[in-house]
Amino acid sequence: MLQGHLDILSIAIVTAAACALPGVFLVLRRMTLMSDAISHAILPGIVIAFFLTGNLSSPLLILAAAGTGVLTVVFVELLQRTKLVKEDAAIGLTFPALFSIGVILISRFAGNVHLDMDVVLLGELAYAPLNRLKIFGSDLGPVPLYVMGTILVLNLIFVVVFYKELKLVTFDASLAAALGFSPTLIHYGLMTLVSVTTVGAFDAVGSILVVALIAGPPATAYLMTDRLSRMIILSAIIGCVNAVSGYWIAFLFDVSIAGAIATMTLIIFVLVFLVVPNRGLIAIARRHARQKWEFAQTMLVIHLFNHEGLPEAETESAIADLHEHLSWDPGFTNQVVKYALSNRCVSRKETQLILTAHGRTIAQQALVQ
Amino acid sequence: MENLSILTHFDYTLMIVAVGAALLGTVSGALGSYAVLRRQSLLGDAISHAALPGIAIAFLLTGSKTPLILVLGAAIAGWLGTLLIMSIVRLTRIKYDSALAIVLSTFFGFGLVLHTLIQRTGNANQAGLDTFLFGQAATLLERDVLTIGILGGIALVVMLIFWKELKLLVFDEGFAASIGFPTRTLDILLTSLLVVAIVLGLQAVGAVLMSAMLVAPAVAARQWTDRLRLMVFLAACFGALAGVSGTIISSTASRIPTGPTIVLCATVVVGLSIAFAPNRGLIWDRIRQQRNRRNLKMETSRY
Incomplete structure (x- = not known):
């Protein structure tokens, strides 16, 4: 019993922290909705990779999905570059189209294979620990924990190594370009990370609630501080608080864990919005x-x-x-x-x-x- | 012969669904024009996701699955979500996109919590989550189409009554405020109209794809004209066209869901418009570039 709690909690915490890191830069760069778009648009990638491998937890699936995510970003940028469509409309056109292709593929060809739409969209954290990593017969823990752990480390490395570049590109893209840092490169790097993180997390919390983890904690932290470094650390902490409190609420009332975490994200955001010194509503x-x-x-x-x-x-x-x-x-x-x-x-x-x-x-x- | 096989498919149920989809496309196309012009294309996505807890609460309170009650719940929740987005943007430094993302995902999450609560009570008569997410155009009944027609018609009439005010709001909000129009009230009015369109569409195309019904026809219409009147009209036509063609295509083969097909049809219309529209379109642009290049060469060769 305790092991079950620990498994789910650790997956939730690691996922929350991994999502919060790139989320900070999305919130600051006003691109939060790209995470929404990516989380929906990866569906055809997942479906096609699933048809090819027949296995929902194959690493190829994650690669294909992440590739589709980056492709979404490319599509959105291409549409924008025609200057005929604004950014928001470009996003609003791209992801429903890709998502529709995914849904049609599933219902047309996957009638008798196990690929549940609900699992992709909603996720179920409670089942995540059932998928164990076993090497030579010894149980090393749930697979999603390792997947998200790896992604967390990747995100951490990216943010720490490119901290200066990210900061510059986020707050003054033209200065960054003038100094010789490529905003495009950093942009695509960030978007790749968002894609990988989204794909990794959809297994645990579903694609719609990934958005709550990516946007919620950084926006909450943004209300509390003016310093980027502090905002990153605060986001990670708030993400973990949301995850842990959401988990316990879900456990007490026997409701969806991912849903409860999202609900806690809203509650904590609104609380901070009300009471934070200087900028809060009160x-x-x-x-x-x-x-x-x-x-x-x-x-x-x-x-x-x-x-x-x-x-x-x-x-x-x-x-x-x-x-x-x-x-x-x-x-x-x-x-x-x-x-x-x-x-x-x-x-x-x-x-x-x-x-x-x-x-x-x-x-x-x-x-x- | 292909035509004939389509015609024989055109039975009564299909006709009801097609009429419903056409009405829906008309309403969402016309109202979506405003959202696209105000760069709020993704507001529809947020409203449609935020509607879930409203549906769940309406069901928990009344225990009924009557569409009108659930629609009312959805509308109230979607509307509250939008108000929250507006106040976050107005009162904090959080930008529009983040406010949208937070409300969208967390309202949806709360809806999911309520949904699991409903499921746990073992009520067989539960509001289907799948239907909410993906819609079930095939289940549209005559009375649903009537509801879409009446409520959508009212929304369109209100839009026409406030035509001048909404036009001003869309193109120059600051000016509208300075000459004394209550811009915040108008903003709420426009949002409420969008809420009506979205909530009506939930049953047919579902929450995830509803935003496309608002955005795609409007973006396509935008390529053909610079006049709001024509754009709204064209968007309504494109919406209806996508609705009907999507319904027919999905009926020609088994296991092609209607909602996604409608969305893909709308996307095709956008693609064609971006490519072929006169003046703005890509091909037109290419031709103009070549002509300019030729002219330039001729002009410069004189010297």
Whole structure:
């Protein structure tokens, strides 16, 4: 039992980390949807390789599928290069067409062979550990773990070795080209990795949920940091958290593991979106609220400052009439006065509101600005 | 003789399916034009995947498999997904593509979770996931076609009523906002129309391929004209053409699924348009290049 948990969990974690690494660059380069396209378009590659080998776990299958993935990228670029089709439409044309070919091939010729569409599209992590790697009769663990482990190492090597190039091409492609780094080469390198990762992961989580693993954690990390290196590490960590929490939810409620991991990806993304300091929704709302009061307070002190020491000061600074002078709502005016009092910008003198030294400085500064 | 064999295939059921596919192609082609022009071609993909949890929840709540209830659930979920995409883009620095990918995959994943829940309750009357993913055009009934016709017709009428506003939104959103059009409301309106088209198409072509029904006819139509009016009209025609021809081709042999065939037909239309369309098309372009080269040679040889 424990071994089963460990097997599935380790596959989930390794897959999540392997997907998060290239995902960071896809998110930053605004090409996340290429992963969606690739994950669908590899279907005909898988089907044809399956017809040739008759084996769903043959390495040829992974190669053929990854090749189809790269071919998808080439198709999209060719379509774009005609300048007749924009990038998004090119993607939206290419992958459904390739996917359709795959579906037709399956239903036309694979009626009596075992190639289940659901498995390709949805995956089933629970079955992944059943496929064991056995050498000389000794059980070395589930095959998908080794496949994804290898892909993780490949991705890691690519990101570490080409870190500088990736960073440059991502943030300033023209500078990269001017300095002699080929953006095209890096682009295709990255796309090959995405293809290989997608193909490796579809076995475990299915092709639609690969997109959740590739896009979710990096986007979540993007909300949290401005540094590329930190974003990569955070993405990998968030991916693992999603995978582990998703797995336990799936186990507790007896539901699809891949689906639960995707659901956790959404929940954690939304949570971060709400609470992250400075950029989160709550922080933005609080900043807006604070700015509203500060602005009103500044208006108030400027008003008092303008009339300070003049004959009309007595009427202009009467607390009861302030709302008329500032043309504010009376209730709002009361709250602003309270806010300003609590900040010691003004003080109360019988029915009058007078500026403190601090309030006078604020008014002067605001007027200078 | 080939023609005759196609004709004999044209029985009643096939006709219903063909009419349904044609209506669907018309609606999605016309509305897809806006998505393509706004560079939101993949929004359809996101909406159609995001609809899954809605279908599952509608089924869990009502226990019924009535198409209209499931369609309503799908529409609400697809619509919520789009709103989430819009607010992510507006409120964070995450770009459109990532927002789309997140909503698409995670909503779908949540739908999958609900689906396994339904399966576990052992309810035999469960909403088929395969049907959702790949559609089952062959199961279209007369009343389904009627639903497609009525709801799609309403969507098209709304599109025509707001023609001017939507046109402005598509081509110059900033200007539309500056002269006082409520662009966000219009954005939501346009998205809602897309949601209607997509949800109607789920039963026929399924979630994965629905996006192609929005994109392909519009891209093909774009090659033939620079006028929105003509483009929307042509896209509707191409959509209908793909629907009918796909249905007929898939009926000529056994075990050719209808949805993918329709998509491939639409793709062929795109390929032909990109190659042959006057002015923009590739062949036209090649001819123009050669003529320019010849003219240039003649001009330069004078000096």
